[in-house]
Amino acid sequence: MPRPPEPGGAATLHRVYVKICGLREPGHVAAAVEAGADAVGFVLTRSSRRVTPERARELAAAVPPHVLTVAVFAGESPEQMREDALASGVRAVQLHGDHPHEDFTALRDLGLTLVRAGAAGVDLRCGAFDEDLLIVDAPRPGSGEPWDWAAVRGRPSGRWMLAGGLDPANVAGAIAAARPWGVDVSSGVESAPGVKDAGRIGEFVAAARGAATG
Numbered sequence: 001m002p003r004p005p006e007p008g009g010a011a012t013l014h015r016v017y018v019k020i021c022g023l024r025e026p027g028h029v030a031a032a033v034e035a036g037a038d039a040v041g042f043v044l045t046r047s048s049r050r051v052t053p054e055r056a057r058e059l060a061a062a063v064p065p066h067v068l069t070v071a072v073f074a075g076e077s078p079e080q081m082r083e084d085a086l087a088s089g090v091r092a093v094q095l096h097g098d099h100p101h102e103d104f105t106a107l108r109d110l111g112l113t114l115v116r117a118g119a120a121g122v123d124l125r126c127g128a129f130d131e132d133l134l135i136v137d138a139p140r141p142g143s144g145e146p147w148d149w150a151a152v153r154g155r156p157s158g159r160w161m162l163a164g165g166l167d168p169a170n171v172a173g174a175i176a177a178a179r180p181w182g183v184d185v186s187s188g189v190e191s192a193p194g195v196k197d198a199g200r201i202g203e204f205v206a207a208a209r210g211a212a213t214g
């Protein structure tokens, strides 16, 4: 199973992992890859950013193996997620919201990287649901709404990404405030709701890479 790199130790400065989410166009996927993103996300759930599994497969096919391709779900059944994940050919699935531990267990045999995502009230231990990565997000995913990132500093453990209202201008400060292992963004790299912007994608990755976390 593909696994992302280990998080840095307590006193180790490490390269921040960067995921760009909600991509719908080949040019924006290429921009994310070119900028040096570690992961790209395709939303396969109810959203203005939704793509079909077939479209996700087309987009994922152009992504080199060192970049993780992620299908994002929220509330679908394990059967539906299995079907759509396999149809899209991604290497990771992200379960957003109130999915129970059993849903992760039901997907484990697919051999994909499992990502659990939720607001700061969820269990903040990465691996608590047998997932490989954790995203700590705003209450409304994909809304672009900032929240009190510093409030979670020191609380999540393992490979965890900060998300929710990040953009090229604030991501370095958010990293300094929360000290995450990685960051995830969607709205903050768009020029209009649901419309990605190649320039902002590049700026976001550069700003996140310019920050260090320990």
Ligand SMILES: O=C(O)c1ccccc1NCC(=O)[C@H](O)[C@H](O)COP(=O)(O)O
Pocket: 021, 022, 041, 043, 045, 046, 047, 048, 049, 072, 073, 074, 096, 117, 137, 138, 140, 141, 142, 143, 144, 145, 163, 164, 165, 166, 184, 185, 186, 187, 188
């Ligand atoms: O992006 C969406 O539209 C979405 C809809 C439903 C569930 C999850 C969704 N996105 C998940 C993500 O990983 C986003 O990148 C994350 O919520 C951050 O979004 P934003 O605040 O817009 O940067």
